[in-house]
Amino acid sequence: MSENLKEAVQETCQSCGNDRGRLMDIVRAVQERFGCVSSKALDIIAAEVGVHRVEVEGVVSFYGFLSTRPKGKVVIRVSNCVPAVMNGAERVAQAFADELGIEIGQTTPDGLITLEYTACIGMCDQSPAALINDEVFTYLSTDRARRIVHELQGQDEPDPAKLVHKLGDGNNASDLVHSMVHNNIRQEGPVVFGPDTSDEALKKALSMTPQEVIREVKTARLRGRGGAGFPTGMKWDFTRAAEAEPKYVVCNADEGEPGTFKDRVILTERTDLLFEGMTIAGYAIGAAEAVLYLRAEYAYLRRYLEDVLRRRREAGLLGKGICGKEGFDFDLRIQMGAGAYVCGEETALISSCEGRRGDPKNRPPFPAQKGYLGQPTTVNNVETFCCVSRIIEMGSGWFAQMGSKGSPGTKLLSISGDCSRPGVYALPFGVTLDEVLQRVGAEGPIAVQVGGPSGQMVGPEDFGRTVCYDDLATGGSVIVLGAQRDLLEIASQFMEFFIEESCGYCTPCRVGNVLLKQRLDRIRAGKGEPGDLDYLEQLGQTVRTASRCGLGQTSPNPILTTLKNFRSLYEQKVAESPDGLQPSFDIRSALADAEAITGRKSVHA
């Protein structure tokens, strides 16, 4: 067996050229084959690739989908993202657990099935949902969960793919995707889901100079669709102007912000438009290579994406002399992630592409100067690349006349939560939240979470505000919260998400978020004091100000924005103690250890 492990792991390393930069691929493959990257495997990989064992251990222990301890042949990961929990994900997880006879987080004694929670898997519009190995299971019920367990246990060789009976719409039903995922495109709009025009934009771009392409993107005033809204043309200019060669294009397909799933639909239905945009970016900045960083949760799309790449290579749209353009060579590879929200941060994403822990890097230098492999790199969002294709095809004027002044164009919104028509909506920037809510069939919502947990929770008095970079900014996530929801509970769940997903590199994010959630939960339990509100505010500001990357800087937002917009919910929960004792002090539990040691009860409590 151990000989088998050694040979197999060495073979895996060799198939990746013993390349340190492909460590992610190596450890993912070992995990898939052996159910873990064991201590022995760490040693074998380190020796084979020529790195230190602790570096390999550092990578494996960073990502949620990798582990040094054995997991079952089948891993069921139930998403406990807030919209999923609102739709009953916890009941579904419990049904799985009961049927398997284990607790959540455990593996069945026969080593067959592991059950665990995972963060948002990009299926909030069809939740509760779970990943079973790489397969996606949507619209789960407790009954369905029990049936899945029966079917898995009845198989000779467990194969979750055989449990996928009804297929979704569009390309989800194709042989290469073969998934039950639904697109739920509710409003197509003219940009990303506009008519398919088969690479007209690429041909047009190649008839222009790279500078003209960048100028067109700048004139369209396109801003990054991932959420931060940095002007795309400017980013490309910086990357093009950086002196070092080679340069790289990286596509951030790691959409992990809870409540976001629009990139999933683009990857499924507008794959060519995306690759076209990436190719145009390569031409514009002078890059010959690109990486698409695909989150592990979307592994079910990989075969299909690879096939589109193959087709584009055959059609001369990738490879050497693209579209007959002498000297323009461009190709791209897919890098799989392994379960880490922080990798959506562009420098963390680059670290991960390099086969490292997904710790963000210090900035400066910015990726435009020193990015992937230390070379000038532009990192753009999936939707941004698609917008580029349309801008080149239709012209910057066409694009810029849509949307609002500071935020031209349309935005894909991923809408989930308490509404009758969850899904993807292409809406012009500047649309009011009220209009959005009407469109999605939200009845009497008490709050909306705009921009996911890192965004803000707003109440009805803010529903007249507009979705755009200068008002309610969002990378796409809009979660509708109905009257039955406990907003502080939701804030607490969001804080738990950040605690789980913090890389832990810097102090404020690693420690501060734990402290924030602890105090919030104390208030929720009715043990809060009036001073706790200032405590939360001050601690939240410290985390926001002093954290190292965008994750940490936005991580206290669930608390800071509810403190601002729903202060009365907090105030109702805190009170001066009538007896002057701290409400959070429980003398019984404080004495418990001493009582256990002495073997007698305290006379004072």
Next chain:
Amino acid sequence: MSDTITFRIDGVAVTGRPGQTIMQAADEAGIYIPRLCARDGLSAYGACRVCTVMVNGRPQAACTQPIAEGMVVENDTEKLLEIRRGIVEMLFVEGNHFCMFCEKSGNCELQALAYRLGITAPRYPYAFPERDVDASHPGIFIDRNRCVLCGRCMRASAELDGKHVFDFVGRGRDRRIAVDAEARLADTDMDAADQAAEACPVGAILKKRVGYAVPIGQRLYDHQPIGSDIEARRGDADASKSE
């Protein structure tokens, strides 16, 4: 490019060289910016965030941020002091720090920072984590109860010793410093004479058998607060100017 850069820290004009960080230029000018993960001779890491300053109104880590002409830096302000206190208090409650029992007391940068920043007791509740001690190595022990995850041992090992004895594993609150072996420091190529053994700001990596060689009362920070050596340079600079 000009060979000097002039900028301001709390209104004081500071001259530095291109490529310097705010902290490096401030150190030369005799202005102390509190820090924990930064150490002379090691690459900047930016993890502890104690050196957070405001640069043209935006927060930045002084240890990683390069200087630029005309930059306006705020360092010694009540707001930043409050943030720094908060961060240092977080480090105290995150681990298990018992100064009165720790042989590093008096030489400990975390303790000295707390004194300098005026911390008497942390406002946050203690986490009391369970962490392990590795005493396997004949010359060194690791007590992770006191580790502040600054990465100084890791950088010293890689950058000064040419080894890779330490690195981080885990994520978030489970992040911890690990050794390049299955579990024990003794199974790595760590030598007691390595720079990595000297780099720890707290009592997480200590040499054996020298714990009380320097008695309490004669230790580094027993008489002068941390940063005094840097501030003394400012006195020298002022004195030389007035001559």
